[in-house]
Amino acid sequence: MLTHEQARAFYDRFGSKQDWQRFYEDRAVNDMISHGAFDTASSVFEFGCGTGRLAERLLMQCLPQNVSYLAIDSSPTMINLAQNRLSRFQDRAKVRLSLGDMALDVGPNQFDRFVCTYVMDLLAENDIRAVIREAHRVLAPNGLLCLVSLTHGYTTVCRFVEKLWVSVHSFRPVLVGGCRPVLLHPFLEGPKWNIRHENQISNFGLTSQIIVAEKVAT
Numbered sequence: 001m002l003t004h005e006q007a008r009a010f011y012d013r014f015g016s017k018q019d020w021q022r023f024y025e026d027r028a029v030n031d032m033i034s035h036g037a038f039d040t041a042s043s044v045f046e047f048g049c050g051t052g053r054l055a056e057r058l059l060m061q062c063l064p065q066n067v068s069y070l071a072i073d074s075s076p077t078m079i080n081l082a083q084n085r086l087s088r089f090q091d092r093a094k095v096r097l098s099l100g101d102m103a104l105d106v107g108p109n110q111f112d113r114f115v116c117t118y119v120m121d122l123l124a125e126n127d128i129r130a131v132i133r134e135a136h137r138v139l140a141p142n143g144l145l146c147l148v149s150l151t152h153g154y155t156t157v158c159r160f161v162e163k164l165w166v167s168v169h170s171f172r173p174v175l176v177g178g179c180r181p182v183l184l185h186p187f188l189e190g191p192k193w194n195i196r197h198e199n200q201i202s203n204f205g206l207t208s209q210i211i212v213a214e215k216v217a218t
């Protein structure tokens with residue numbers, strides 16, 4: 001795995017090239033959006049917002065006018081890109097640099113959507129657990145956790161591409177941005193989440209998992 005410092009250095013260099021990944025990401029993100037009931041959201045938290053592409057799309061096309069949107073990322077380059085991109089939504093969208101910590105500097109029960117696309121797959125398992133725990137804390141009861149992540153392939157072609165990807169990742173994780181296929185289910189088991197939507201979508205041999213889960217107040 002990349003350390004937080006290595007991930008930050010990588011995404012600082014990678015910058016706007018992140019948006020080139022749309023060729024395999026967009027269909028999965030569309031699926032997440034269509035199950036995330038964003039038209040009824042009032043406050044959204046995004047973990048690892050990258051260039052702000054998803055935030056811009058949600059603010060322009062899916063969210064109500066009076067929504068508040070808080071996006072964080074640990075890369076200063078990404079934060080600059082996202083800030084420029086979202087400056088016209090100034091009153092509704094805030095972008096904040098994080099130190100890469102999983103502990104989020106926001107109070108409990110504040111958001112009704114927690115969005116995270118293509119970040120879980122670069123975190124260590126303990127960090128994935130910690131982010132999901134934090135998502136549960138900061139979401140209001142019945143709030144939705146909306147995740148998209150690289151996952152395991154289920155066709156011959158996808159399994160072949162996955163094998164290549166995993167070999168590159170184990171040889172030099174930085175060559176694939178630190179990302180590797182993960183399965184998110186095991187992190188959402190238990191009485192705390194009610195999975196409302198789960199799907200896998202493959203594009204160009206890369207498979208993404210989409211999960212929309214509702215916070216069950218405990």
Ligand SMILES: C[S@@+](CC[C@H](N)C(=O)[O-])C[C@H]1O[C@@H](n2cnc3c(N)ncnc32)[C@H](O)[C@@H]1O
Pocket residue numbers: 004007008011018047048049050051053054072073074075078098099100101102116117118119122177
């Ligand atoms: C593969 S990119 C995905 C960006 C964006 N979510 C998207 O779907 O285009 C991963 C992003 O997560 C950010 N990131 C990595 N580790 C992080 C951490 N510990 N805390 C916050 N952001 C992190 C990176 O800086 C990068 O912008």
